[in-house]
Amino acid sequence: MTHERELPEAPDSRNAPALPDSPELTPTTEAPTPSPDLSVVIPAYNEQHRLTPTLDAITHHLAAHDARWPEWEIVVADDGSTDGTGDLVTARQDPRIRLVTIPRNRGKGHALRLGVATSLGRRVLVTDADLATPIDELERLDKALTEGNSAAIGSRSVPGATIGARQHRLRELLGRAGNLLIRRTTLPGIRDTQCGFKLYDGDRAREAYAASRVNGWGIDVEVLRHLHRAGLPVAEVPVRWSHQPGSKVAPLDYARALAEITRITLRSLSSLRSLHSLRSLHSLRSLHSLRPADLFAPFLFLLMSVALYSGRFFDPAHRYLPDSLRDQNQWEWFFAVTADNVAHFRNPLFSDLQGFPDGVNLMANTVMLGLSVPLTPLTLLAGPAVALSLVMTLGLAATAAAWYRLIVKYVVRGRIAAFLGASLAAFAPPMVSHAHAHPNFVVLFMIPLIIDRALRLCAGTRVVRDGVVLGLMAAYQVFFGEEPLLLAALGMLLFAAAYAAVRRDAARESWRPLVRGVLIGASVCLPLVVYPLVWQFAGPQSYTDIEHNPRSFNSPLALLSFAERSWLAGDADTANALAFNTTEQNAFYGWPLILLAFAILVRLWEQALVKALAFTAVAAAFLSLGREFRIPLTDLTVPGPWKLLADKPLFEAVIESRVAMICAPALGMLLALAVDRRLAARPLSTRYVGLLGVGLALLPLIPAPLKAVDRVDVPAFIANGAWKSYVREGESLVPVPLPDPGDAEALHWQTEAGLGFKLAGGYFNGPYGDERVGIYGAEPRFTSNLLRDVRNSGQVPPVNESWREQARVDLAYWRAGVLVLAPQPNDGALRETVAKLVGGPGRWVDGVWVWDLHERGLA
Template structure:
């Protein structure tokens, strides 16, 4: 790859002497500060500020009232993400195991390492979580994650691909704020905080060059290990993209590929030797510890991108239409293509114009490979009955790939398109043909303007009931007992997770929305193994119909409450609360008591001891 990086000035080490206030730092201090001040220019600071402002404007509705606003299109994922943030802070504060908890999913617990807890970010942000709450940390992760990703891509593009700083800024903006990123920005901070991926690519390119193999190998290992603690799925997708790029570039420029073999042969083992000791223990716990699971089947070819989805506009873009976008994605968090036909046309024109460059050939192959993989094992050709076998079927059964959502490989196209646009703008900036420059920049603007994202909508989140917020539940739940919310936390209803987050994990509960093993084969699912009562109440919540309750259902409820060590059953007002109340009344054999804005059934390890009806004070037995 042709690099435009300027080599730093060589300075000799000089013994540092005390500096007089107001003077330039001498000696070694000057040798450190000098290259930094020469490298960072006012335009760079302006770009960083712009990315931060752009991210802030996207989340302006959320920041307007952090305590009471909820991202409309996030489903239950915002509550889940905030719960991960909150449990990490509590584990750090109380020196508990950061990889496991029984606060949710009791008594089996949650393998946190096997979930998207983002320990690399949530642990350092623990002081903010403890001081201001997980909702503040959540907003920071989303906002600063997008901005930091843009800044990182800007630095890498400026260092390796283009000479023009504005060109690097445009390309970085596209890479960081592309439609798939904005889609995940509804509730997936692990897919927006991608700032380590450009840095990993940078170290890999440095290793490719072979100047300082040991240093670059060590840094590559450290960066990779850190990314594992931010998001493993992101790293896997990025690694596939990098392998596609490396293979394509090797074919396009075999001479440089041969030159890179020796430093890579030396540097990659160093990177592995550095990263493996840091991640071996946590990864062993993730894959073999309590609460571990195998693959997460998403249905054969169900969560894939249609070839047409790459030409559509995202529902969150200026030219987008949610109704149209919804037809091409499983939900609004997984719009993993949607780059729009103008950008696709522009990318094709750039590729044709610059095709002689090995870099462009490798980029086109990388984008094509990522897009085709995202279409899954069966690629349906739009407008025809033709179905082609997709390359995804070749890797579906490989370790790790069975747990990845196929359509997410469409995100590989985002940085590729960013680099291609940056190369085009860089060419236009250097040309002396004013007419060509004007029309070229107009074409770039016309391709990018339709996919400019709009601010995320929010709605008021349901308040935490007084029974929970004021601690009244403590009168009903003894030591070692749990609070059983109805409906139990599930992927489609997560308010009880919010109750836990808002109370600093003060109580323990069964159920939950997290990745857990199901069945004897320990297949991964988005909820814990459903016991009969969990399944029954979930069905009532979803359907709004009260089923027939007989001796078997009552016996199963008693057994389940005993298994959960239930102290109290709590039903809050809300969706289908009436049929849920009638179901609980039949299961427990009595009416609930309205306390602190919720209906309460006082139980004792599943024996249905109605202490309040017996004249005893709640919690005295």
Template sequence: MTTVGQQPDRTSVATAEHTTVPGQRPPGQLRRVTGTITRRVRPFDAAVAALFLLAAHLLYVNLWSDLAHGYLTDSGGDQNQAEWFMAIAAENIAHLHNPFFTTVQGFPDGVNLMANTVMLGLTVPLTPITLAFGPTVTYALVLTWGLAGTGIAWYWVLGRWAVRSRPAAAVGAALAAFAPPMISHGNAHPNFTALFMIPLIVDRALCLCRGDRVVRDAVLLGLFTAYQIFIGEEVLLIAAVGMLLFAAAYALADPGRAREAARPLRKGLPIALAMVLPLVAGPLYVQFLGPGSYTDVPHGYGVVVNSPLSFLQFAGRSLAGNEAIADRFAVNRLEQNAFYGWPLAGLALVIAVRLWHRALVKALVCTAIGGAVLSMGPRIQVPGTHIVLPGPWRLILDLPLFGSVIESRFGMVCAPVLGVLVALAVDRITASSEPRLKAAGLVAVAAALLPIVPTPYPVNVRPAVPDFIADGTWRRYVDEGQTVVPVPLAHSYTTESQHWQSATRMAFTMPGGYFMAPNGPAHVGNYNPEPRPTYRLLGTVYTSGKVPEIGPRQRAEAEADLSYWKAGVVVLAPGFNAPPLYQTLRQLLGRDGTLIGGAWVWDVNDGTSATRRPGA
């Protein structure tokens, strides 16, 4: 009797009893098992789901314990950004505003929300929670339940398609959902942790290959894909590449079954596409052609890539990890997109060699290698040498959409692949009748997984919103149609003013911001809006701590920028490099600020700088 994924003897029905792969219906006993799984949830299934939820909550226990003041330490400005997206989505729904565009931030040009990670598929349904409890609660929910939901979804799919043992499915799902790259993005990228739709898309694609109910499966595949677009498009693109790699490798490993799967795919994929297009055509038009749309987002040629050695390292948040070492192999702690550790890499190699006769394993290994090599970028330096090899990424770099993807993120393709391989190994080990062999195998698996067990996220205290903003005093200085100009203006390196907006339910409008926006005549994507002179000047002061020379040109530019922004008041809160910022503003605006409600305030309500006011 063969196990799942093993190539059966086509002359023997008994040999194929437990085989469920693309192109073949799940026969006999396995059909009964999977039917039971889908009909009702067994106690073990409920226990696995509860365990995943508990594990996710333990990871975020420090955030949950102080939602009013907690800020994930390694999130940079991304927590404020993510909460802002959740808040603006809720306010747009509550006030029946355009859910795809807003001028509340980035005034007057605005923000193309479809071209940013607003996650409408989650933020819109969670609007009541956001409005009732605030965006930080929604943010914590999406991060926590996103990780847990991803694990539950992979558990269901592995139990349905890959293994008979529920414990094996649970172990594989835990690895897929809580792998080091997932934990890295869990610092502040909810669109890369809430991946529960990806396993369901994989499931429907496999059902479509089977050919039982082509129309139903194609319709569901289309609906699931459309929904994933409203959760995270980059994730969908990476998953699609992984699925294509798997399909190509499987076709080479077992051409006969690939031909069988091709027939229902030819019929079903057009149906799925017909389901997707009407649901996403309008929003995607806004994203790519509407106001605030942009072209590619250059990250530098071969800059944000994985080193081959990074796959053998431990992530900073792993049990065996060292942050100082991990920092040398990643651009920041949000992009540790490899870091599976050498024990797991070694275990995967042993599993691949031992089970290489299975077409499924061959396809999985090729998928992992393909994703890993793509993540190394267009130039791959051989460790320990000066040899640089051309990477396959250069072949797809100029294709539509790929120019905006961070290539190192393709290393995440390895997470579910490793999860399936480990699940297959545990399934085989637990089926062994040799106690010693079983014990040795389980110890080996535990030894490979224990070092990458994630540790709880650290949390800092978030700076408080100044009373001038929090209690609404700013309203005395801002007329209808005017803006609050926070200093420093929101940027990728400072996002406190975004939190001011989120905390006050978007009560005021402001220029600047941390969001994807077009820059320059070519409309190239950037992480900030087109920088006007004063925006750039104040940003330089914030990062350098030095007061620049201010002359007539800088004052004239400030006057023009404040007029362009329709400024009513300029606000500087205490914080990093506030003294040099104050001195710069004092020279730009021609007078001292007034300390009101814990912030320095300059009234520019007439739309011009104080340098133009009589007696200034």
């Protein structure tokens, strides 16, 4: 996460802090340039003898590190000193060193609260006047904030800390006892809250100190408690520390600090009791941290999704997305048959309404039972076209909102940056391509929630609860789509490996609770999904593997080119040459975005998160190139990394080009980091130039609304129910040619007829042959192949008696009651061929040619 963040509340504490205008405060020097890189806040009470070397050490250190801290300020909060403390500061006549005076001694907490309130820095260092922790340790704390924490506290109690001169044994024992009490009651997990050397994100510090009420030594606990309750990460960093003579902590102050800590704890417990449960407390905390932007962003995502689907959204029953090929008909059938199964208490994992008589293994066809089952009432009431349209439109918006919340929680606090990052994650070119036809790759809001739960496990605070929730989430995602879950797991593994390599300390702390939580999640998930998975892989009409299009990999050029639906730069010819159909344009991020990502990587290379995200995106893009790939502009072919996974269980069914979809959220988070940094950049010219570059990179990715056309009318023979007199119980209706992946309009007939008849043939994934290899569509037979060839060629074959006998066998296998030929290209050749096969011409009935097989003794 970046350290340059938006302020969470509407007032800007950098420009107009309320507290400095208090009558107690009297700034004595001119304010420095707004928003320096670092503010050092020093509370001081009668520090005349120790303050001078402290100020010298700090100014010399910052001058020596001007590349990291080009602009800084020191704020000395004089807590009613009666010696020459204030005069030491004003005598320096350095506008970067400011004095805030308080008329009477109120305590360290009061001085810190007012000193931090007047600070202007993007980061705030709070240090004691004795500088018991050397200023050189600032770099360690700065590294921790760069890696995504909102605060880094110098600690004497974690491995790696060194202690020089020790304080009195009694003080040391009292300090340890106090820290133990704090860990047990107020701040679990933090070993040393009282070391006076802490670095904060500036906005977080001003918010936390402004919310504090303690005036004494307990303010450190109160501030850290505020950050903890807000869910902000705090790092405990080992430092060098040495006791300095002249401590202002009197024995009575330990009792006062204990009383303050007790009050803080009691306030927390009182709040907990008033909310009745920890769940309510979490909800209130989330509500408190909610900003207007957090409500406005999902609304904007919804508008974006409606705009994308505008051609179909307002009349889904009569509009069709032609670039979905036949998938819109297929998915509407999935929703319709699931609702029918649920309404009639049938097995939702199987149906024989299509592919009759063998049927369809619905679990092996990704019918999204996680949504199609609960949406049964809507499907039955409004129809499958409306249900599918709402699922895809609302699901895409929900996916964007889920990425937005994840980015706000873990990557950046700035809402504008988070919105742009989530927009790229959810509306990237691959997502828009799948938005034509694949709701299982559009409705992905569970994936960010699963990632969030895995990150919670890394913290190790509630491993059992988070593990159980992770298991339930994974089980639910299985009923949304297993392939997206597998790709998400692959992306998380790539990210975890990269992050562990650059943050080995974090990996050492996280791997045990993460592994334990994953095992708990697996023990919860597997019992819930074992039966559906056994049905999927070993049940009726299951298959072992499925052959994909030979071009189901990405060319390196596809990663740099623009998708067909790019509003400004789309080129259908180029996109179609680099992808095997419009629904599988799984890359096409465009060269401007790739250049922007490279610039972000160079500019923010010091951040571990950036390195891990960049590795994830590059590795996913590389894997998507397939088993082997040709180097562009050459004839040289080299082995691809996907060859290592292609034949492994689970991965053998994955379309490898889809692995590039992992790049979308990774690039979205990198974009959020860059925009957040640019929005805080100075001078303004630098900010505007950077944002202009971001805009130019994103502009070609804005998608045009998906193309929609008027839907082909269902023949009156189907719509008015005339088919009922031809199809008897246990028989099927056989369209000519049989429905298949090339033409599945008959599935629309069936849904419009209320699933009243069964169909031979169809568009689904099913087995073929004794080895049960997966194919698209029903297992082909002689007659279905013959009719498909006639449709494609327009040529009438020489039908002989053996062909007619084979047709009778096939019609008997399908239990056909009627053959139906609707007007279509080459329908004349089809009509003549069918007449030869069944021994006579058909009749024209309500807009179609009909062959009643009962009359001909073939039913």
